Amino acid sequence: MSKRVDTKIIARSRWYAAYEAALVAECPRLAGKVDWDTANYFFHLGRDAKEAATLIARRFNEEHKPRCRHRDDGRGRCIDCDEFI
Numbered sequence: 001m002s003k004r005v006d007t008k009i010i011a012r013s014r015w016y017a018a019y020e021a022a023l024v025a026e027c028p029r030l031a032g033k034v035d036w037d038t039a040n041y042f043f044h045l046g047r048d049a050k051e052a053a054t055l056i057a058r059r060f061n062e063e064h065k066p067r068c069r070h071r072d073d074g075r076g077r078c079i080d081c082d083e084f085i
């Protein structure tokens with residue numbers, strides 16, 4: 001294995017470690033449940049590990065918050081979440 005590849009592998013594993021740490025810090029429920037496909041995607045985009053993790057943690061928290069009970073604003077839209085109902 002070439003030196004260049006080694007450096008790449010090290011950089012990659014550092015990125016993944018930073019990503020996981022930031023993700024779990026932001027969203028403890030994701031401990032041990034990291035979606036590595038998504039992580040991989042951000043890694044290849046060249047995104048900052050912490051930035052990517054924060055984005056994913058926020059998305060997860062958003063998706064797993066208690067469901068909105070929806071209150072019609074009278075125009076077919078929910079007052080609370082702005083979704084069409």
Ligand SMILES: [Zn+2]
Nearest residue numbers: 068070078081
């Ligand atoms: Zn709603």
